[in-house]
Amino acid sequence: xxxxxxxHNFKNFEPALMEKIxxxxxxxxxxxxxxxxxxxxxxxxxxxxxxxxxxxxxxxPEGGEFFMYYLEPGNACxxxxxxxxxxxxxxxxxxxxxxxxxxxxxxxxxxxLMRNYKTWYYFVLxxxxxxxxxxxVVIDHIAFKGMDERLDFYLRNQVMKLQTKELKITxxxxxxxxxxxxxxxxxxxxxxxxxxxxxxxxxxxxxxx
Amino acid sequence: xxxxxxxHNFKNFEPALMEKIxxxxxxxxxxxxxxxxxxxxxxxxxxxxxxxxxxxxxxxPEGGEFFMYYLEPGNACxxxxxxxxxxxxxxxxxxxxxxxxxxxxxxxxxxxLMRNYKTWYYFVLxxxxxxxxxxxVVIDHIAFKGMDERLDFYLRNQVMKLQTKELKITxxxxxxxxxxxxxxxxxxxxxxxxxxxxxxxxxxxxxxx
DNA sequence: ACCTGGCGGTGACATTTGTCACCCTGATTG
DNA sequence: CAATCAGGGTGACAAATGTCACCGCCAGGT
Numbered sequence: 384x385x386x387x388x389x390x391h392n393f394k395n396f397e398p399a400l401m402e403k404i405x406x407x408x409x410x411x412x413x414x415x416x417x418x419x420x421x422x423x424x425x426x427x428x429x430x431x432x433x434x435x436x437x438x439x440x441x442x443x444p445e446g447g448e449f450f451m452y453y454l455e456p457g458n459a460c461x462x463x464x465x466x467x468x469x470x471x472x473x474x475x476x477x478x479x480x481x482x483x484x485x486x487x488x489x490x491x492x493x494x495x496l497m498r499n500y501k502t503w504y505y506f507v508l509x510x511x512x513x514x515x516x517x518x519x520v521v522i523d524h525i526a527f528k529g530m531d532e533r534l535d536f537y538l539r540n541q542v543m544k545l546q547t548k549e550l551k552i553t554x555x556x557x558x559x560x561x562x563x564x565x566x567x568x569x570x571x572x573x574x575x576x577x578x579x580x581x582x583x584x585x586x587x588x589x590x591x592x
Numbered sequence: 593x594x595x596x597x598x599x600h601n602f603k604n605f606e607p608a609l610m611e612k613i614x615x616x617x618x619x620x621x622x623x624x625x626x627x628x629x630x631x632x633x634x635x636x637x638x639x640x641x642x643x644x645x646x647x648x649x650x651x652x653p654e655g656g657e658f659f660m661y662y663l664e665p666g667n668a669c670x671x672x673x674x675x676x677x678x679x680x681x682x683x684x685x686x687x688x689x690x691x692x693x694x695x696x697x698x699x700x701x702x703x704x705l706m707r708n709y710k711t712w713y714y715f716v717l718x719x720x721x722x723x724x725x726x727x728x729v730v731i732d733h734i735a736f737k738g739m740d741e742r743l744d745f746y747l748r749n750q751v752m753k754l755q756t757k758e759l760k761i762t763x764x765x766x767x768x769x770x771x772x773x774x775x776x777x778x779x780x781x782x783x784x785x786x787x788x789x790x791x792x793x794x795x796x797x798x799x800x801x
Numbered sequence: 802a803c804c805t806g807g808c809g810g811t812g813a814c815a816t817t818t819g820t821c822a823c824c825c826t827g828a829t830t831g
Numbered sequence: 832c833a834a835t836c837a838g839g840g841t842g843a844c845a846a847a848t849g850t851c852a853c854c855g856c857c858a859g860g861t
Contacts, residue, residue: 762807763808763809764808764809775809775810775811778809778811779811782810792809794808
Protein backbone atom coordinates (compact mmCIF):
# COMPACT_ATOMS: atom_id res chain seq x y z
CA UNK A 384 0.00 0.00 0.00
CA UNK A 385 2.65 2.48 1.01
CA UNK A 386 4.75 1.31 -1.87
CA UNK A 387 1.93 2.08 -4.28
CA UNK A 388 1.76 5.61 -2.98
CA UNK A 389 5.48 6.00 -3.29
CA UNK A 390 5.50 4.73 -6.84
CA HIS A 391 2.82 7.19 -7.82
CA ASN A 392 4.01 10.30 -6.10
CA PHE A 393 7.70 9.84 -5.48
CA LYS A 394 8.81 8.28 -8.71
CA ASN A 395 12.41 9.32 -8.31
CA PHE A 396 13.00 7.33 -5.16
CA GLU A 397 15.28 4.38 -5.78
CA PRO A 398 13.71 0.95 -5.16
CA ALA A 399 15.79 0.25 -2.08
CA LEU A 400 14.66 3.56 -0.59
CA MET A 401 11.02 2.72 -1.17
CA GLU A 402 11.61 -0.59 0.48
CA LYS A 403 13.19 1.05 3.45
CA ILE A 404 10.42 3.58 3.82
CA UNK A 405 7.73 0.96 3.52
CA UNK A 406 9.25 -0.99 6.38
CA UNK A 407 9.32 2.01 8.68
CA UNK A 408 6.54 4.36 7.73
CA UNK A 409 2.89 4.58 8.46
CA UNK A 410 -0.05 6.39 6.92
CA UNK A 411 -1.91 9.19 8.58
CA UNK A 412 -5.15 10.80 7.45
CA UNK A 413 -6.48 14.27 8.01
CA UNK A 414 -9.93 15.72 7.50
CA UNK A 415 -10.53 19.07 5.82
CA UNK A 416 -9.67 21.97 8.12
CA UNK A 417 -7.74 19.72 10.46
CA UNK A 418 -4.54 21.29 11.74
CA UNK A 419 -1.46 19.20 11.04
CA UNK A 420 1.02 21.41 12.67
CA UNK A 421 0.89 24.51 14.78
CA UNK A 422 3.31 27.25 15.77
CA UNK A 423 5.70 26.08 18.44
CA UNK A 424 4.93 22.42 18.03
CA UNK A 425 7.68 19.79 17.96
CA UNK A 426 7.94 17.16 15.30
CA UNK A 427 8.27 13.50 15.88
CA UNK A 428 8.15 12.61 12.24
CA UNK A 429 8.68 13.71 8.70
CA UNK A 430 5.73 13.87 6.35
CA UNK A 431 5.32 12.98 2.71
CA UNK A 432 2.05 14.03 1.12
CA UNK A 433 0.38 11.37 -1.03
CA UNK A 434 -3.21 12.61 -1.27
CA UNK A 435 -5.11 15.83 -0.79
CA UNK A 436 -3.72 19.28 -0.17
CA UNK A 437 -2.22 21.14 2.75
CA UNK A 438 -2.19 24.87 3.24
CA UNK A 439 0.93 26.32 4.83
CA UNK A 440 0.43 29.69 6.43
CA UNK A 441 1.69 32.11 8.95
CA UNK A 442 -0.55 33.13 11.79
CA UNK A 443 -1.17 36.83 12.23
CA PRO A 444 -1.60 38.64 15.52
CA GLU A 445 -5.38 38.94 15.01
CA GLY A 446 -6.00 35.43 13.76
CA GLY A 447 -5.13 36.04 10.13
CA GLU A 448 -3.95 33.06 8.12
CA PHE A 449 -1.41 34.54 5.79
CA PHE A 450 -1.14 32.12 2.89
CA MET A 451 2.32 30.94 1.83
CA TYR A 452 1.90 27.85 -0.30
CA TYR A 453 0.22 24.51 -0.74
CA LEU A 454 1.76 21.09 -0.27
CA GLU A 455 0.46 18.54 -2.72
CA PRO A 456 1.02 14.86 -3.40
CA GLY A 457 4.70 14.38 -4.13
CA ASN A 458 5.72 17.21 -1.80
CA ALA A 459 7.13 16.98 1.65
CA CYS A 460 7.10 19.44 4.48
CA UNK A 461 10.54 21.02 4.43
CA UNK A 462 10.29 22.14 8.00
CA UNK A 463 9.26 18.74 9.24
CA UNK A 464 12.50 17.41 7.80
CA UNK A 465 14.74 20.10 9.18
CA UNK A 466 13.08 20.49 12.52
CA UNK A 467 12.73 16.77 12.89
CA UNK A 468 16.43 16.32 12.38
CA UNK A 469 17.27 19.13 14.74
CA UNK A 470 14.45 18.50 17.22
CA UNK A 471 13.41 22.12 16.98
CA UNK A 472 9.97 23.67 17.15
CA UNK A 473 8.22 24.73 13.99
CA UNK A 474 7.13 28.30 13.39
CA UNK A 475 4.49 27.66 10.86
CA UNK A 476 0.92 26.47 10.59
CA UNK A 477 -0.27 23.66 8.36
CA UNK A 478 -3.89 22.81 7.73
CA UNK A 479 -5.49 20.25 5.46
CA UNK A 480 -7.78 21.88 2.92
CA UNK A 481 -9.00 18.57 1.57
CA UNK A 482 -9.09 15.07 2.91
CA UNK A 483 -5.40 14.36 3.03
CA UNK A 484 -3.13 11.34 3.39
CA UNK A 485 0.49 11.53 4.39
CA UNK A 486 3.24 9.00 4.93
CA UNK A 487 4.96 9.62 8.24
CA UNK A 488 8.55 8.65 8.83
CA UNK A 489 10.10 8.53 12.28
CA UNK A 490 12.77 11.16 12.63
CA UNK A 491 15.32 8.58 13.72
CA UNK A 492 15.43 7.37 10.15
CA UNK A 493 16.56 10.66 8.68
CA UNK A 494 20.29 10.20 9.23
CA UNK A 495 20.26 6.77 7.69
CA LEU A 496 18.23 7.85 4.65
CA MET A 497 20.25 10.95 4.10
CA ARG A 498 23.50 9.08 4.21
CA ASN A 499 22.63 5.93 2.32
CA TYR A 500 20.09 6.88 -0.30
CA LYS A 501 21.17 9.33 -2.88
CA THR A 502 17.67 9.88 -4.22
CA TRP A 503 16.48 10.80 -0.73
CA TYR A 504 19.29 13.24 -0.32
CA TYR A 505 18.45 14.92 -3.59
CA PHE A 506 14.80 14.94 -2.73
CA VAL A 507 15.47 16.73 0.53
CA LEU A 508 17.62 19.34 -1.15
CA UNK A 509 15.05 19.89 -3.85
CA UNK A 510 12.34 20.24 -1.23
CA UNK A 511 14.27 22.92 0.59
CA UNK A 512 15.08 24.73 -2.56
CA UNK A 513 11.57 24.86 -3.90
CA UNK A 514 10.03 25.92 -0.59
CA UNK A 515 12.63 28.60 -0.19
CA UNK A 516 11.89 29.88 -3.66
CA UNK A 517 8.19 29.96 -2.91
CA UNK A 518 8.87 32.14 0.08
CA UNK A 519 10.92 34.45 -2.11
CA VAL A 520 8.00 34.84 -4.47
CA VAL A 521 5.72 35.61 -1.55
CA ILE A 522 8.16 38.23 -0.33
CA ASP A 523 8.39 39.80 -3.76
CA HIS A 524 4.68 40.24 -3.86
CA ILE A 525 4.12 41.76 -0.46
CA ALA A 526 7.25 43.89 -0.71
CA PHE A 527 6.83 45.29 -4.19
CA LYS A 528 3.25 44.93 -5.33
CA GLY A 529 -0.06 46.51 -4.46
CA MET A 530 -3.09 44.62 -3.28
CA ASP A 531 -4.58 44.52 -6.77
CA GLU A 532 -1.63 42.65 -8.25
CA ARG A 533 -1.39 40.39 -5.25
CA LEU A 534 -5.04 39.50 -5.56
CA ASP A 535 -4.63 38.78 -9.24
CA PHE A 536 -1.66 36.54 -8.55
CA TYR A 537 -3.47 34.83 -5.72
CA LEU A 538 -6.47 33.99 -7.86
CA ARG A 539 -4.36 32.76 -10.76
CA ASN A 540 -2.43 30.59 -8.35
CA GLN A 541 -5.62 29.13 -6.90
CA VAL A 542 -7.04 28.40 -10.35
CA MET A 543 -3.83 26.65 -11.29
CA LYS A 544 -3.34 24.66 -8.12
CA LEU A 545 -6.95 23.67 -7.59
CA GLN A 546 -7.41 22.90 -11.28
CA THR A 547 -10.71 24.70 -11.54
CA LYS A 548 -11.98 28.06 -12.73
CA GLU A 549 -14.81 28.02 -10.22
CA LEU A 550 -13.18 29.05 -6.99
CA LYS A 551 -15.30 28.19 -4.00
CA ILE A 552 -13.92 30.77 -1.67
CA THR A 553 -15.37 33.71 0.22
CA UNK A 554 -14.08 37.24 0.12
CA UNK A 555 -13.23 37.05 3.81
CA UNK A 556 -11.05 34.01 3.28
CA UNK A 557 -9.14 35.76 0.53
CA UNK A 558 -8.74 38.79 2.77
CA UNK A 559 -7.31 36.59 5.50
CA UNK A 560 -4.95 34.82 3.11
CA UNK A 561 -3.64 38.16 1.87
CA UNK A 562 -3.72 39.82 5.26
CA UNK A 563 -6.19 42.47 4.15
CA UNK A 564 -9.84 43.16 4.88
CA UNK A 565 -13.00 41.88 3.27
CA UNK A 566 -14.15 45.28 2.02
CA UNK A 567 -10.91 45.91 0.19
CA UNK A 568 -11.02 42.54 -1.49
CA UNK A 569 -14.66 42.99 -2.45
CA UNK A 570 -13.87 46.31 -4.06
CA UNK A 571 -10.90 44.99 -6.00
CA UNK A 572 -12.85 41.96 -7.13
CA UNK A 573 -15.57 44.23 -8.42
CA UNK A 574 -13.01 46.15 -10.45
CA UNK A 575 -11.70 42.93 -11.91
CA UNK A 576 -15.23 41.93 -12.79
CA UNK A 577 -15.70 45.23 -14.59
CA UNK A 578 -12.51 44.57 -16.53
CA UNK A 579 -13.96 41.21 -17.52
CA UNK A 580 -11.41 39.07 -15.71
CA UNK A 581 -13.97 37.17 -13.70
CA UNK A 582 -17.57 36.83 -12.64
CA UNK A 583 -18.72 37.18 -9.07
CA UNK A 584 -21.30 34.78 -7.76
CA UNK A 585 -22.56 33.97 -4.35
CA UNK A 586 -20.01 31.72 -2.64
CA UNK A 587 -17.78 31.33 -5.64
CA UNK A 588 -15.80 33.22 -8.23
CA UNK A 589 -15.68 32.30 -11.89
CA UNK A 590 -12.32 32.94 -13.47
CA UNK A 591 -12.48 34.00 -17.12
CA UNK A 592 -8.84 34.15 -18.22
CA UNK B 593 45.43 29.19 6.63
CA UNK B 594 42.06 27.79 5.63
CA UNK B 595 42.21 25.51 8.63
CA UNK B 596 42.66 28.49 10.91
CA UNK B 597 39.54 30.07 9.50
CA UNK B 598 37.62 26.87 9.92
CA UNK B 599 38.72 26.46 13.51
CA HIS B 600 37.59 29.96 14.31
CA ASN B 601 34.30 30.11 12.52
CA PHE B 602 33.16 26.55 12.04
CA LYS B 603 34.06 25.03 15.35
CA ASN B 604 31.62 22.19 15.03
CA PHE B 605 33.23 20.69 11.98
CA GLU B 606 34.94 17.40 12.76
CA PRO B 607 38.72 17.38 12.21
CA ALA B 608 38.56 15.06 9.22
CA LEU B 609 36.06 17.39 7.58
CA MET B 610 38.32 20.38 8.09
CA GLU B 611 41.11 18.40 6.56
CA LYS B 612 39.02 17.52 3.59
CA ILE B 613 37.88 21.08 3.04
CA UNK B 614 41.37 22.43 3.35
CA UNK B 615 42.56 20.13 0.61
CA UNK B 616 39.86 21.20 -1.80
CA UNK B 617 38.87 24.75 -1.03
CA UNK B 618 40.21 28.12 -1.87
CA UNK B 619 39.77 31.61 -0.50
CA UNK B 620 38.03 34.40 -2.30
CA UNK B 621 37.92 38.04 -1.31
CA UNK B 622 35.32 40.68 -2.03
CA UNK B 623 35.45 44.44 -1.67
CA UNK B 624 32.64 46.46 -0.10
CA UNK B 625 29.69 46.80 -2.50
CA UNK B 626 30.96 44.02 -4.68
CA UNK B 627 28.21 41.73 -5.91
CA UNK B 628 28.80 38.08 -5.05
CA UNK B 629 25.78 36.71 -6.68
CA UNK B 630 23.06 38.04 -8.88
CA UNK B 631 19.58 36.98 -9.89
CA UNK B 632 19.69 34.22 -12.45
CA UNK B 633 23.32 33.38 -11.96
CA UNK B 634 24.57 29.80 -11.72
CA UNK B 635 26.80 28.56 -8.96
CA UNK B 636 29.99 26.71 -9.41
CA UNK B 637 30.78 26.55 -5.75
CA UNK B 638 29.49 26.67 -2.23
CA UNK B 639 30.55 29.51 0.01
CA UNK B 640 31.46 29.67 3.68
CA UNK B 641 31.86 33.13 5.12
CA UNK B 642 34.93 33.63 7.30
CA UNK B 643 35.31 37.40 7.42
CA UNK B 644 33.20 40.45 6.77
CA UNK B 645 29.50 40.62 6.08
CA UNK B 646 27.23 39.93 3.15
CA UNK B 647 23.84 41.44 2.54
CA UNK B 648 21.23 39.17 1.01
CA UNK B 649 18.43 40.98 -0.71
CA UNK B 650 15.75 40.77 -3.27
CA UNK B 651 15.83 43.13 -6.20
CA UNK B 652 12.74 45.24 -6.75
CA PRO B 653 11.34 46.29 -10.11
CA GLU B 654 12.65 49.86 -9.70
CA GLY B 655 16.06 48.99 -8.35
CA GLY B 656 15.06 48.58 -4.72
CA GLU B 657 17.24 46.32 -2.62
CA PHE B 658 14.79 44.72 -0.26
CA PHE B 659 16.81 43.56 2.72
CA MET B 660 16.41 39.98 3.90
CA TYR B 661 19.35 39.15 6.13
CA TYR B 662 23.09 39.27 6.60
CA LEU B 663 25.54 36.42 6.30
CA GLU B 664 28.36 36.62 8.80
CA PRO B 665 31.45 34.60 9.60
CA GLY B 666 30.34 31.10 10.45
CA ASN B 667 27.38 31.26 8.06
CA ALA B 668 27.05 29.75 4.66
CA CYS B 669 24.87 30.69 1.76
CA UNK B 670 22.00 28.24 1.84
CA UNK B 671 21.16 28.79 -1.77
CA UNK B 672 24.70 28.25 -2.90
CA UNK B 673 24.51 24.83 -1.34
CA UNK B 674 21.16 23.87 -2.76
CA UNK B 675 21.58 25.41 -6.14
CA UNK B 676 25.10 24.16 -6.39
CA UNK B 677 23.96 20.64 -5.74
CA UNK B 678 21.11 20.95 -8.20
CA UNK B 679 22.92 23.15 -10.73
CA UNK B 680 20.05 25.61 -10.65
CA UNK B 681 20.07 29.37 -10.97
CA UNK B 682 19.79 31.54 -7.92
CA UNK B 683 16.99 34.03 -7.47
CA UNK B 684 18.61 36.27 -4.97
CA UNK B 685 21.18 39.02 -4.76
CA UNK B 686 24.21 39.00 -2.47
CA UNK B 687 26.49 41.95 -1.93
CA UNK B 688 29.46 42.40 0.37
CA UNK B 689 28.89 45.26 2.79
CA UNK B 690 32.38 45.04 4.23
CA UNK B 691 35.62 43.61 2.99
CA UNK B 692 34.71 39.94 2.99
CA UNK B 693 36.50 36.62 2.79
CA UNK B 694 34.82 33.37 1.89
CA UNK B 695 35.99 29.80 1.52
CA UNK B 696 34.76 28.36 -1.75
CA UNK B 697 34.16 24.68 -2.20
CA UNK B 698 33.67 23.07 -5.59
CA UNK B 699 30.18 21.73 -5.93
CA UNK B 700 31.46 18.30 -6.87
CA UNK B 701 32.46 17.85 -3.26
CA UNK B 702 28.97 18.26 -1.86
CA UNK B 703 27.87 14.65 -2.28
CA UNK B 704 30.96 13.32 -0.63
CA LEU B 705 30.77 15.74 2.31
CA MET B 706 27.09 15.19 2.82
CA ARG B 707 27.45 11.46 2.86
CA ASN B 708 30.62 11.03 4.86
CA TYR B 709 30.77 13.85 7.36
CA LYS B 710 28.04 13.99 9.88
CA THR B 711 28.99 17.47 11.09
CA TRP B 712 28.70 18.77 7.54
CA TYR B 713 25.32 17.23 7.12
CA TYR B 714 24.08 18.83 10.32
CA PHE B 715 25.60 22.12 9.33
CA VAL B 716 23.77 22.13 6.03
CA LEU B 717 20.45 21.34 7.69
CA UNK B 718 20.97 24.01 10.29
CA UNK B 719 21.84 26.50 7.58
CA UNK B 720 18.64 25.78 5.72
CA UNK B 721 16.57 25.95 8.83
CA UNK B 722 17.91 29.25 10.06
CA UNK B 723 17.66 30.95 6.66
CA UNK B 724 14.15 29.70 6.23
CA UNK B 725 13.23 31.04 9.65
CA UNK B 726 14.73 34.40 8.80
CA UNK B 727 12.52 34.59 5.76
CA UNK B 728 9.53 33.79 7.93
CA VAL B 729 10.36 36.69 10.20
CA VAL B 730 10.66 38.97 7.19
CA ILE B 731 7.28 37.82 5.96
CA ASP B 732 5.71 38.39 9.35
CA HIS B 733 6.88 41.94 9.34
CA ILE B 734 5.79 42.98 5.89
CA ALA B 735 2.53 41.05 6.14
CA PHE B 736 1.39 42.13 9.57
CA LYS B 737 3.23 45.24 10.67
CA GLY B 738 3.22 48.89 9.69
CA MET B 739 6.22 50.79 8.47
CA ASP B 740 6.91 52.22 11.93
CA GLU B 741 7.33 48.81 13.54
CA ARG B 742 9.31 47.54 10.61
CA LEU B 743 11.66 50.48 10.85
CA ASP B 744 12.10 49.93 14.55
CA PHE B 745 12.87 46.29 14.01
CA TYR B 746 15.23 47.10 11.17
CA LEU B 747 17.23 49.54 13.26
CA ARG B 748 17.42 47.22 16.26
CA ASN B 749 18.60 44.49 13.96
CA GLN B 750 21.30 46.71 12.47
CA VAL B 751 22.51 47.81 15.88
CA MET B 752 22.74 44.20 16.98
CA LYS B 753 24.38 42.81 13.86
CA LEU B 754 26.79 45.64 13.26
CA GLN B 755 27.65 45.86 16.94
CA THR B 756 27.42 49.62 17.08
CA LYS B 757 24.88 52.23 18.13
CA GLU B 758 26.13 54.67 15.53
CA LEU B 759 24.56 53.51 12.33
CA LYS B 760 26.27 54.97 9.31
CA ILE B 761 23.38 54.74 6.95
CA THR B 762 21.35 57.21 4.94
CA UNK B 763 17.60 57.53 4.99
CA UNK B 764 17.47 56.54 1.33
CA UNK B 765 19.29 53.32 2.00
CA UNK B 766 16.86 52.42 4.75
CA UNK B 767 13.98 53.25 2.43
CA UNK B 768 15.41 50.94 -0.19
CA UNK B 769 15.98 48.14 2.32
CA UNK B 770 12.39 48.40 3.50
CA UNK B 771 10.96 49.05 0.05
CA UNK B 772 9.58 52.43 1.05
CA UNK B 773 10.48 56.02 0.20
CA UNK B 774 12.94 58.39 1.77
CA UNK B 775 10.35 60.91 2.90
CA UNK B 776 8.37 58.31 4.79
CA UNK B 777 11.46 57.03 6.54
CA UNK B 778 12.60 60.55 7.40
CA UNK B 779 9.23 61.32 8.95
CA UNK B 780 9.15 58.12 10.98
CA UNK B 781 12.71 58.65 12.14
CA UNK B 782 11.77 62.12 13.30
CA UNK B 783 8.93 60.67 15.35
CA UNK B 784 11.29 58.18 16.91
CA UNK B 785 13.68 60.99 17.74
CA UNK B 786 10.86 62.86 19.44
CA UNK B 787 10.08 59.78 21.47
CA UNK B 788 13.73 59.71 22.53
CA UNK B 789 14.62 56.42 20.83
CA UNK B 790 17.45 57.89 18.80
CA UNK B 791 19.27 60.98 17.66
CA UNK B 792 19.48 62.02 14.04
CA UNK B 793 22.78 63.32 12.73
CA UNK B 794 24.10 63.97 9.30
CA UNK B 795 25.06 60.65 7.73
CA UNK B 796 24.45 58.59 10.82
CA UNK B 797 21.87 57.69 13.40
CA UNK B 798 22.60 57.31 17.08
CA UNK B 799 20.57 54.60 18.73
CA UNK B 800 19.64 55.31 22.35
CA UNK B 801 17.98 52.12 23.51
C1' DA C 802 35.24 81.75 -1.83
C1' DC C 803 32.20 79.55 -4.85
C1' DC C 804 29.99 75.74 -6.95
C1' DT C 805 28.02 71.34 -6.79
C1' DG C 806 26.02 67.14 -5.27
C1' DG C 807 24.34 64.31 -1.73
C1' DC C 808 21.59 64.31 2.32
C1' DG C 809 17.77 65.47 4.71
C1' DG C 810 13.51 68.40 6.19
C1' DT C 811 8.87 69.70 5.08
C1' DG C 812 4.26 70.98 3.38
C1' DA C 813 0.76 69.79 0.11
C1' DC C 814 -1.50 66.49 -2.07
C1' DA C 815 -2.90 61.80 -4.26
C1' DT C 816 -3.57 57.11 -3.63
C1' DT C 817 -4.14 53.05 -1.27
C1' DT C 818 -5.73 50.59 2.32
C1' DG C 819 -8.25 49.95 6.61
C1' DT C 820 -12.41 50.72 9.37
C1' DC C 821 -17.14 51.57 10.50
C1' DA C 822 -21.88 51.47 9.78
C1' DC C 823 -25.49 49.76 7.62
C1' DC C 824 -28.04 47.45 4.13
C1' DC C 825 -29.54 43.67 0.99
C1' DT C 826 -30.05 38.91 -0.36
C1' DG C 827 -30.29 34.09 -0.34
C1' DA C 828 -30.05 29.91 2.34
C1' DT C 829 -31.28 27.43 6.33
C1' DT C 830 -33.90 26.22 10.22
C1' DG C 831 -37.53 25.84 13.48
C1' DC D 832 -43.75 31.57 7.30
C1' DA D 833 -40.62 34.13 10.40
C1' DA D 834 -36.24 34.35 12.25
C1' DT D 835 -31.56 34.06 11.74
C1' DC D 836 -27.16 34.17 9.71
C1' DA D 837 -23.37 34.25 6.50
C1' DG D 838 -21.86 36.43 2.40
C1' DG D 839 -21.49 40.34 0.17
C1' DG D 840 -22.21 45.57 -1.46
C1' DT D 841 -21.43 50.35 -0.49
C1' DG D 842 -20.63 55.04 1.12
C1' DA D 843 -18.17 57.82 4.35
C1' DC D 844 -14.35 58.50 6.63
C1' DA D 845 -9.57 57.76 8.77
C1' DA D 846 -4.94 56.50 8.57
C1' DA D 847 -0.87 55.18 6.31
C1' DT D 848 1.99 55.60 2.67
C1' DG D 849 3.69 57.42 -1.70
C1' DT D 850 4.79 61.42 -4.58
C1' DC D 851 6.08 66.04 -5.81
C1' DA D 852 8.19 70.30 -5.20
C1' DC D 853 11.24 72.92 -3.12
C1' DC D 854 14.29 74.33 0.45
C1' DG D 855 18.51 74.40 3.32
C1' DC D 856 22.78 72.61 4.82
C1' DC D 857 27.14 70.65 4.74
C1' DA D 858 31.39 68.72 2.60
C1' DG D 859 34.52 68.25 -1.00
C1' DG D 860 36.58 69.90 -5.00
C1' DT D 861 38.29 73.71 -7.94
